[in-house]
Amino acid sequence: MQRILSTDLAAHPYEKVLVEGWVHRVRRLKSVAFLILRDAAGLAQVVLTDPARAEALTEESVVAVTATVTPNPQAPGGVELTGPEIRVHAAVDVPLPFELHRPALTAGLPAQLDHAALALRHPARRTALRIAAAATAGFRSALEAQRFVEIQTPKIVESATESGANVFRLDYFGRPAYLAQSPQFYKQMMVGVFERVYEVGPVFRAENSDTARHLTQYTSLDAEMGFITDHRDVMAALTRTLAGMVGEIVARTGHETPEVPAEIPAVHFAEALTIAGAPADEPDLAPAHERALGEWARREHGSEFVFVTGYPMRKRPFYTHPDPADPTWSNGFDLLFRGLEIVTGGQRLHRYADYEAALAKTGEPLAAYRGYLDAFRYGMPPHGGWAIGLERLVARLTGAANVREVTAFPRDPHRVTP
Amino acid sequence: MQRILSTDLAAHPYEKVLVEGWVHRVRRLKSVAFLILRDAAGLAQVVLTDPARAEALTEESVVAVTATVTPNPQAPGGVELTGPEIRVHAAVDVPLPFELHRPALTAGLPAQLDHAALALRHPARRTALRIAAAATAGFRSALEAQRFVEIQTPKIVESATESGANVFRLDYFGRPAYLAQSPQFYKQMMVGVFERVYEVGPVFRAENSDTARHLTQYTSLDAEMGFITDHRDVMAALTRTLAGMVGEIVARTGHETPEVPAEIPAVHFAEALTIAGAPADEPDLAPAHERALGEWARREHGSEFVFVTGYPMRKRPFYTHPDPADPTWSNGFDLLFRGLEIVTGGQRLHRYADYEAALAKTGEPLAAYRGYLDAFRYGMPPHGGWAIGLERLVARLTGAANVREVTAFPRDPHRVTP
Numbered sequence: 001m002q003r004i005l006s007t008d009l010a011a012h013p014y015e016k017v018l019v020e021g022w023v024h025r026v027r028r029l030k031s032v033a034f035l036i037l038r039d040a041a042g043l044a045q046v047v048l049t050d051p052a053r054a055e056a057l058t059e060e061s062v063v064a065v066t067a068t069v070t071p072n073p074q075a076p077g078g079v080e081l082t083g084p085e086i087r088v089h090a091a092v093d094v095p096l097p098f099e100l101h102r103p104a105l106t107a108g109l110p111a112q113l114d115h116a117a118l119a120l121r122h123p124a125r126r127t128a129l130r131i132a133a134a135a136t137a138g139f140r141s142a143l144e145a146q147r148f149v150e151i152q153t154p155k156i157v158e159s160a161t162e163s164g165a166n167v168f169r170l171d172y173f174g175r176p177a178y179l180a181q182s183p184q185f186y187k188q189m190m191v192g193v194f195e196r197v198y199e200v201g202p203v204f205r206a207e208n209s210d211t212a213r214h215l216t217q218y219t220s221l222d223a224e225m226g227f228i229t230d231h232r233d234v235m236a237a238l239t240r241t242l243a244g245m246v247g248e249i250v251a252r253t254g255h256e257t258p259e260v261p262a263e264i265p266a267v268h269f270a271e272a273l274t275i276a277g278a279p280a281d282e283p284d285l286a287p288a289h290e291r292a293l294g295e296w297a298r299r300e301h302g303s304e305f306v307f308v309t310g311y312p313m314r315k316r317p318f319y320t321h322p323d324p325a326d327p328t329w330s331n332g333f334d335l336l337f338r339g340l341e342i343v344t345g346g347q348r349l350h351r352y353a354d355y356e357a358a359l360a361k362t363g364e365p366l367a368a369y370r371g372y373l374d375a376f377r378y379g380m381p382p383h384g385g386w387a388i389g390l391e392r393l394v395a396r397l398t399g400a401a402n403v404r405e406v407t408a409f410p411r412d413p414h415r416v417t418p
Numbered sequence: 419m420q421r422i423l424s425t426d427l428a429a430h431p432y433e434k435v436l437v438e439g440w441v442h443r444v445r446r447l448k449s450v451a452f453l454i455l456r457d458a459a460g461l462a463q464v465v466l467t468d469p470a471r472a473e474a475l476t477e478e479s480v481v482a483v484t485a486t487v488t489p490n491p492q493a494p495g496g497v498e499l500t501g502p503e504i505r506v507h508a509a510v511d512v513p514l515p516f517e518l519h520r521p522a523l524t525a526g527l528p529a530q531l532d533h534a535a536l537a538l539r540h541p542a543r544r545t546a547l548r549i550a551a552a553a554t555a556g557f558r559s560a561l562e563a564q565r566f567v568e569i570q571t572p573k574i575v576e577s578a579t580e581s582g583a584n585v586f587r588l589d590y591f592g593r594p595a596y597l598a599q600s601p602q603f604y605k606q607m608m609v610g611v612f613e614r615v616y617e618v619g620p621v622f623r624a625e626n627s628d629t630a631r632h633l634t635q636y637t638s639l640d641a642e643m644g645f646i647t648d649h650r651d652v653m654a655a656l657t658r659t660l661a662g663m664v665g666e667i668v669a670r671t672g673h674e675t676p677e678v679p680a681e682i683p684a685v686h687f688a689e690a691l692t693i694a695g696a697p698a699d700e701p702d703l704a705p706a707h708e709r710a711l712g713e714w715a716r717r718e719h720g721s722e723f724v725f726v727t728g729y730p731m732r733k734r735p736f737y738t739h740p741d742p743a744d745p746t747w748s749n750g751f752d753l754l755f756r757g758l759e760i761v762t763g764g765q766r767l768h769r770y771a772d773y774e775a776a777l778a779k780t781g782e783p784l785a786a787y788r789g790y791l792d793a794f795r796y797g798m799p800p801h802g803g804w805a806i807g808l809e810r811l812v813a814r815l816t817g818a819a820n821v822r823e824v825t826a827f828p829r830d831p832h833r834v835t836p
Contacts, residue, residue, distance in 0.1 A: 002646065003645060022610075022797055040565065040613035060797035064770075089538040089620045090769050092797045094640045117793035126611055133568040140555075150551040152808075154827045155573065155620050156586075156597075158834045168574075170588035170597065172634075173626060173831050178589065179574075186827060188536040189836075192440075193544055195458035200580045201619065202573050208591060216590075227421060227438045278789075348479075351508050371836015372828075375535035379440055379478035379510045390570075409572045409604060409789075413591050416576045418789015 001066065006037065006044035009079050012069045018042055020064045020089070021080065022121070025101040026054045026364075035084075036101070037065060038121075045080040059096055060118070061119070062089040109404060112389060116409055116418050127253065128406040132219075132394045135245045136200055136254040139221045139388070141230040148223060151379040153186035155179060157200065159368040168206045168216075179204035180389060188319070188348060188377040191383045199221040208413050213340070213392060213400040217411040224385030231321070231331040231347040234384040235307055238335065239264050248284025250398070252394060257306040257397060265297055266307035269329065284313045285334075285341075294339025309333045311346075316359040321347035321384070331384070342393045345386025352376040419484065424455065424462035427497045430487045437462055437499065437509070438482045440539070443519040444472045452627075453502075456484060456539075461616075463498040471504075477514055478536070480507040481570070523590075534827055534836050536765075544811060545671065546824040550812045551665045552670040554618055557639050557806070560662025564655060566641060567612040571604035573597060573620065577786040586624045586634075593775070597622035601806060603644040606737070606766060607793040609801045616641040626831050629756070630820040631810060635829040642803030649739070649749040650766040652802040653725055656753065656763060657682050668814070675815060676722040683689065683715055686723035701733045703752075712757025727751040736776040739765035739802070749802070760811045763804025770794040 001018040009017065019381045021039035033054035035046040046065055048054050057063070067081035097115050100122050105112055112119035119125055128171040140150070160167045167178040183199050190197040203220040225237060236336060241318065243260040250257055267275065273282055275296050276289035285293070297306035308330040313322055323329040329342035332346030349355055355376050359366055366373065392405040419436040425631035427435065439457035453464040464483055475481065485499035515533050518540050523530055530537035537543055558568070578585045578596045580835050582660055588598040588651035601617050608615040621638040643655060661678040668675055685688060686692065692698055693714050694707035703711070703726065715724035728747040741747040750764030767773055773794050777784055784791065809821040809828075823829040 020799065038455055041549070062797045062799045063534050088792070089799050090797050092795070094795060096796060114789075115792055115796075116789065118796045119610045120608070129569070129611070130567065132570070134803075136568060137558075137562075140558075143553075149548065150554060151826060152550070152620070152831055154635060154834075156635055156829055156834060168590065170586050172586065174623070175834075177834050190538070190826065192535055193538045194545070202570070203576070206591070217572060217574055313743070319641055371532075371534065373836065374533055376508070377510070377512060378533075378536045379480045379508050379515060381438065381480045381507050408569060408608065411572055411574055416574060416590055416595050416790065417574075 003064075006039050007077070008042040009044055009069050009081070010077055013068060013071055013079065014272050016066065016068050016180040017205070018064060018066050023057050023059050023061045023063060023092075024306050025059065028054055029220065033109075035063075035065075035086075039211040043076060045075045045077075045356060046086075047080055047082045048084065057086070058090070058092045059100070060092045060121075063087065064089060078181070104196035109402060113404060113410065113415065114418075120408060125405070127255070128394055128398050128400065129408060130253050131249055131255055131397060132390055132406065134249040135390065135393060135397075136219075136221065137252075138245035138248025139241060140198070140202065141248065142241040143198045143223055145244070146196065146240065148196040148198045148225070149190075151183075151187065151190050151194075151197045151199050151348060152201070153180075153199060157203070162405045163415065165406075166205050166207045172396050179206075181205060182220060182318070183222050184317075184387075185369075185372040185386060187222055188380075188383065188409055189372060191224050191226040191381055192375050192378070193376065195226040196224070196382070210413055212404075213395070214411060215391060215403055215407060215410055218392075218403075218407075219390035220316070221388040226381040226383040228382050228384055229349065230382075231309065231333055231345070231384055234347065234386060235264070235266070235333060236311075236385050238343065242335075247376050255397065261301075261303050261368055264305045264307055264335070265301040265303050266309050266333070267293070268310045269312065270310070272308045283312050287340075290336050290341055294336050304338050307335050307413075308336065316346070318362050319355070321349050335386075337393065338396045340392060340396055343388045344398065346397050347382070347384035350376065350380045350382050401404055419824060421482075424767045425459040425495070426455050427487050427499070428495055431497065432487060432488050434484065434486050435499075436482060437486050439480070441475050441477050441479045441481060441510075443477065444474055444475050450836075453483075454502075454736060461494060463493045463495075464502050464504075465498055466502065466678075469603075474509070475504070476510045477518070478539075479510045481505065484509060495606050513776065527820060531822060531828065531833065532836075538826060540805045543823070545673070546812055546816050546818065548669055548671050549673055549815060550808055550824065552667040553641065553811060553815075554637075554670040554820070555670075555810065556616065556666025557659060558616070558668065560659040561614075561641055563662070564614065564658065566614040566616045566643070567608075569601075569605065569608050569617050570599045570619070571598070571608075571617060573622070573645060576588070580763045584623050584625045586622050589614060599623060601640050602637060602689045602737070602805075603787075604799075605640055605803060606801065607790060609644040610641050610793050610796070613644040613799070614642070628831055630822075631813070632823055633825060633828055633830060636810075637808035637822075638826075639806040639808055640787070640803065642801060644799040644801040646765065646802055647704040647762070647798050648800075649727065649751055649802055652763055652765065653682070653684065653727075653751060656761065662716075673815065678723060679721050680764055681718075682723045682725055682753070683719040683721050684727050685711070686728045687726055687730065688728070700825065703785050705758075708754050708759055709757035712754055722756050724754050725751050726754065736780050737766045737773070739767050747814070753804075755811065756814045758810060758814055761804050761806045761812065763802065765800070765802035768798045768800050811820035 025036040033048040035049040064094035065082035162397040276292040321331040335343035442455040442456035451466040451469040483504035694710040753761035812824040
C-alpha cells in the first residue's frame with residue numbers, strides 16, 4: 001500500500017490507508033488511547049481501543065500504521081485513524097532527554113544543541129529551518145530573475161588575507177592554508193566572467209566571540225554585480241532580492257514577515273550617528289546604535305529595514321570604493337533589519353592602479369593577492385555587491401534570541417559537535 | 419541612458435543605445451576597424467571609421483559604447499553599432515598571457531589555472547560553469563518537487579571519522595578539528611526532522627591524488643530520504659532528479675545532453691564483474707571496469723547511464739545497509755555516466771543496535787559518533803540517499819578531459835591558488 005501523508009488523510013474518508021512517522025505522543029484514557037503520529041507534513045490521531053497496546057509505543061519510535069480514515073469533528077483535521085495495525089520500524093527503548101510535544105522546548109539551549117538530532121524535530125526548530133530554506137530559495141530565484149549566475153568558490157585559500165586575523169589555519173599537505181572568511185575576492189573575479197554572480201555557501205570566522213549573534217561557520221548569501229553607477233544600484237538590486245526572499249518565506253511557510261519597502265530608507269553614516277545619539281567622531285556603529293536606528297526607521301518611515309551608507313573608509317576593507325565627493329567616506333553600506341546588521345555591501349574599486357594604492361596603504365605584500373589582482377589587471381567594470389548573513393536574518397524574522405536556535409548544528413568557539 | 423545587452427541590439431534598429439563590456443577583439447582593416455565587444459550575453463560589432471582610434475582599445479579593456487544600431491546582414495546578429503562614442507571604464511596596459519578570442523584556449527591548463535580570472539572569460543570555460551549552475555538549479559527544483567527540504571550542515575567537525583584518512587586537520591581555537599568529507603551523518607540526522615533533505619555544498623578530501631578526476635574540494639549534490647523500502651526507492655528518486663538536471667541544462671544552455679531513461683539499467687556487482695571481464699573476487703570496480711560497463715550499457719541498453727548495485731559490504735562504509743537476502747552484498751549502488759562513477763548511494767542502517775554492531779566491527783570508539791548515534795537512539799525510519807559529484811558530471815557532459823577545466827578555481831594537492 002502506498003503511504004500517504006497526515007495532511008492528506010481528510011481526502012480519503014472511510015478508506016484504508018498507510019501512514020508512517022514518529023510517535024509524537026500517546027494519550028492514555030481509561031478505555032481508549034490516542035497515538036499522535038508525526039510525519040513531515042503534520043500530525044495524525046490514531047485511536048487504540050485497547051490502551052494496553054499503547055505501552056510499547058514509546059515516544060519517537062518510528063511506526064507504520066495501516067488503518068481506516070474515520071471522520072470525527074473533534075479530531076485534529078476532522079479525521080482520525082481507527083482499527084489500526086501498527087508495525088514498528090524502530091523502537092525507542094531509552095528515555096528522551098526532553099519532550100518534543102510541548103508548544104516550546106523546555107530544555108535549555110545547551111541541552112538542545114547537545115541533542116540536536118532530537119531537538120530539531122520540534123516544530124518550532126523545524127519551522128526556523130524551513131524559513132531558512134525558503135529565504136535561500138527566494139534569494140536564488142530573485143537573483144536568477146536579475147540575470148545573476150550561481151558560482152561555487154574555494155573554501156581553502158593560500159593566504160590569510162585582510163589582516164590575517166580570525167582565520168582558521170589548516171594543514172594542506174604539509175603547508176599552511178586557511179579557511180575562506182568570505183567569497184569576496186572570488187565573486188569579484190567572477191564579475192569579469194558573468195557580470196552578475198551569486199553564491200550560497202559556508203564562510204568561516206575564527207572569532208573568539210561567544211555571543212548570541214556570532215557563529216564560527218555561517219551561511220553567507222553573496223552577490224556581486226558589474227556595470228553599476230555606484231552603490232545605489234547595488235542597494236536597489238538587494239532591495240528587490242530581499243522582497244523575493246520575503247515573498248518566498250510567506251509562500252512556503254505562511255510565516256508573518258515584514259514588508260520590504262519599494263525603497264528602503266537610507267541614512268548617511270554621519271546622520272546615523274546623530275540619530276543614534278553617538279559622538280560625531282565614532283568610526284563605527286555599536287549594537288546599541290544599530291538598535292536606535294532600527295527604532296528610528298520604524299518610527300519615522302514605518303520600515304523594519306534601514307540602509308546606513310557612507311561608512312568611513314578607515315573602517316571598511318581595502319577594496320571599498322571611496323565616495324568620489326569626499327574620500328574620507330565610502331560607497332559602502334550596511335542594511336539593518338530590526339536594529340541588527342544583516343547585510344554588508346558596497347561599491348568596490350575596479351581599477352588595477354587603485355588596488356595597488358589601496359594595498360600599499362595596508363602594508364600587505366601584493367604577492368598574496370596575485371590571482372585576485374589579475375582580474376583588475378585584465379579589465380574589470382565598476383561593480384559592487386553584498387553579503388547577507390542567513391542565520392541572523394532568520395533569527396530576526398523568528399524572534400529567536402540566539403542565532404544558534406535557527407542553525408541546525410551551530411559552531412562556536414566552544415562547540416564543534418554534533 | 420539605460421545599458422542594453424548585445425543580444426538585444428537587433429530589437430533596436432536605428433536607435434542610439436548604450437552597450438558595455440570587454441574589448442574581445444579589434445580587427446583593423448585599411449580604412450576601418452571593428453571593435454568586437456563582449457558582454458555577459460554575447461558579442462557586438464562596433465564600426466570605427468578611423469582605425470587609429472582602435473589603438474587605445476587593448477583587448478580586455480572595459481568600455482562603454484554609445485552608438486547607433488545599424489542593420490547589416492553581414493554583421494553577426496544582423497546589426498552593428500556605428501558612430502560610436504567610447505568611454506573607457508578600465509584600460510588594460512599589459513600584454514595578456516593568452517588570447518581569449520580563439521575558438522579554444524591555446525594556453526596549457528596550468529597557465530589557464532594560474533590566470534583563472536582571465537581564462538574563465540573564454541566562452542568554452544564560461545559555458546562549462548553555466549552548465550554546472552544549470553545542473554545545480556535542476557537538482558534543487560527536481561528535489562523540491564519531490565518534497566525534499568534544503569539544509570546547510572557543518573563543514574568543521576570534531577572527529578576524523580570513517581577511518582580518519584584523507585581529512586584536512588585544522589586548528590580550532592587550539593584544539594584539533596577536521597574538514598567534513600561529506601554531509602553524510604548530518605543529512606541522515608536531518609531525515610529525522612524533514613524525512614527528505616538535500617544539500618549543495620563543498621566537501622573536502624585530503625587525498626594526495628593528482629589525477630584528472632580528483633579535487634581536494636568539490637561540490638557535492640547530496641540527498642537523503644526516509645520511509646523507503648530499500649535502495650531501489652532511492653535509485654528511482656535519483657533517476658527523476660537526474661532527468662530534472664538534464665532538462666534544466668538543455669533549457670538554460672541548449673547544450674546537447676543525453677536522455678535519462680525512465681528506468682536506468684541496473685546490474686548487480688557480481689554481474690558487473692563478469693561484464694567487465696574482471697575476476698569474480700574483485701572487491702571493487704577499477705576505472706577500466708567502469709569504462710567497460712559504460713560501453714556495455716550503451717551497446718545493450720542504449721543508455722549513457724548504468725547503475726551498479728549490491729557492492730560488497732566490506733568495501734562500503736559502516737552505515738551501509740546489507741542486502742537482507744545475502745549480507746555479504748550491500749544495498750549500496752553507484753551510478754556510472756559514460757563509464758565514470760558520478761554518484762554513490764544506497765540504503766543506510768536505521769536501527770541503533772545495528773549501528774552499535776557495525777561500529778564495533780570497525781574498532782572505532784562509539785563516543786566519536788555520539789551526536790550522530792543520537793538520531794538512531796531516538797527513532798529513525800528506513801532511509802537512504804546519494805551524493806553526486808558536480809564537477810565529474812559536468813566534465814563528462816562537456817567532454818572535458820580534466821575536472822579542473824570545469825571548476826572555477828580548482829584545488830588539488832599542488833594548487834591552492836588563486
